[in-house]
Amino acid sequence: MNILQFNVRLAEGGAAGVALDLHQRALQQGLASHFVYGYGKGGKESVSHQNYPQVIKHTPRMTAMANIALFRLFNRDLFGNFNELYRSITRTSGPVVLHFHVLHSYWLNLNSVVRFCEKVKNHKPDITLVWTLHDHWSVTGRCAFTDGCEGWKTGCQKCPTLNNYPPVKIDRAHQLVAGKRQLFREMLALGCQFISPSQHVADAFNSLYGPGRCRIINNGIDMATEAILADLPPVRETQGKPKIAVVAHDLRYDGKTNQQLVREMMALGDKIELHTFGKFSPFTAGNVVNHGFETDKRKLMSALNQMDALVFSSGVDNYPLILCEALSIGVPVIATHSDAAREVLQKSGGKTVSEEEVLQLVQLSKPEIAQAIFGTTLAEFSQRSRAAYSGQQMLEEYVNVYQNL
Template identity: 30%
Template sequence: MNILQINVCLDKGGAAKVALDLHNNLQKIGVNSQFAYGWGVKGGKSDSESNVKNCFRIGSKLQVITNFVFHNFFGFDLFSPFGVRRSKLLEAIKMADVVHLHVIHSYFIKFSWILDAIASANKPVVWTSHDYWILTGRCSSVGDCNKWQSGCGNCPNLSSYPATFLDFSATEFKRKRMYLSKISSNLVLVSPSSFLANELKKELPNVDVCHIPNWLDKNFEDACRNNILANELIKLPFGSVNVLVVSNNLDDTSKVNKELIISLLDLKGVFLHTIGKNSPFSGKNVFNHGEITDRIEMVKVISSCDVSLFTSKIDTFGLVMIESLACGVPVLAVKSKAAEEVLLGLNIKPVDSYADIIELIRSRTLPTEYINKTRESLQVSIFERFGHSAATENYVKIYKRLISANKLS
């Protein structure tokens, strides 16, 4: 079985973590998997490329930078791979039994070109919808906007990622649906969350849709298992309390509530730990750890904290929540689709408001769902529900089903 994974990044962001872990897991069980990615540092090679087997870069710096500039004006990518990179990608598609798409927006490939190439090669497609981009005319995170349900146009959120100056969302909406129809008979869409899966089924009734939750990557899970947790009840210390915030971009207000965090920093004994780039927070009680790729180091930093915050308004899953819980660290999150997707399945209720989070930390208390639980029990519940091996098995079942159907057609 030959599988080709395609994602914008090799190791940055939640989608990349999932895609790369799946790629590595497939190779360990004897499946031939290749990983094609768009770009890494400053549009060039990823720092991790030399450590990953069977991976190659699709984008060149010139292609990525040009697409970035063009996309910021017009809202879509203009250029696809060229030269040797183009030939290598087309050959990989030709050799694949299944092409597995992940995130294909963000400046590295013209989506109509890649879907045409796959359709021409008559290859089955698994497409993991890590966000709403498949359903919209332009953006990847819809927030409170519902215009995508009627074909977009007059986009009210042109700054929403990936941002644009001019609005061609209505045209792009039609183009996406047209190209999706070209591969729909040979396509399985996978959603990490049940609410997004329901939207996909509603909007694309002729497409096979499955729900496979995101999971802990193997290296992170192994690091957690090797990190011995104290078998004591979870509680917030009455003295200093270490609060964790994790985001790829800490300056993104759609994911990180700055006002909440500033209010918490004004409380006595609160220390903030951040993981991610572009932290807007500073001070004697702030520890910005920056981007952390080493999973052992990440587990160490998370485990050193007393509580983790999740304030994203746009995530479709919230991988950072299960990473914190896997380290035995309780999560405080206000109600959102992503928070409810993860926490309610663990019988933990999101809180009602940001004011509630402030009061809980001020009074050094936690929601009742954490009472009489230990860090170890939190970790066990995450391993059972979001361990890496079950997800890989589910994807392999989908691959086999598509390959079998393609041979019969």
């Protein structure tokens, strides 16, 4: 079996983390695997390119730049295809799995992707198509994240915001949505198996394309994190005031970090110590420690290991790996109500809470937070969570899909 993982980025973002982990685990188990990514920062080669074996940068910088420039007017990526991979894929001996992840974000023209899949399937029938949906892009006219909008259910009549990712200057979602959905139906007709880590994303997809069309395989923590976990000493109880973490790539983005909630936590003063991890923190106060964006996973996990809890208030994530990682090292997560947080926390017996409850919970000790959210002792919660988010189980479920299609 030869596996190709496809994702717009190599090592940035949750989808990249899942695709890269599947690639590395497959190589570790002796399977032939390659990782094809679109581009790195600024359309260049990823800064992580040399860190991983069998990875291929796919898109010329000018293609990515053209898509970025024109997307704001056209609401879709006009350029980008897999045509140069046709010969190597069709000449590969034995079964080939093409496993797609995030193909949008200024990388590929969707129609060109479907035509390519049609062509390679006709030439080589033992090609298997798999597509993991890490967001809602497959059901909307344009957006990757619905951010509470349900306009996709009625054909994206009028977009309530032009700023939702990917942002535009002119709203063409209503004109594009029918054609886009037809392309996904054509992928289904080619035998593509759609998968999502999120129940709510799968439900949205199945409501449009038919029951059971998208199945669920939950994300698991990656190999690097598992190695870090093995070395981290469990911190049962910290000293002094509660240390509360807030983690996001860009801390200014209200969709990922509820700005008002963080400011209300800051207003608790010396009752808590607030630690932020991410770029562009707008939060400054005597009880705030801004660590910046930590690219070293070991350093981030070591820092989180010292926390009493992580507060998660994103309204746009679908199956956030940071929650799996924090829970796996025994850090309780205090999450506001969202489908994504509810789904992740339920795996280790936890629950989401209101914003008012967050402000009460962050003042408690680590064992008290574990008891309140997970209904058990800190030790039992830690043990339960360590087992709940296994990356090896994720690989086994995907390989089972590859083999059965």
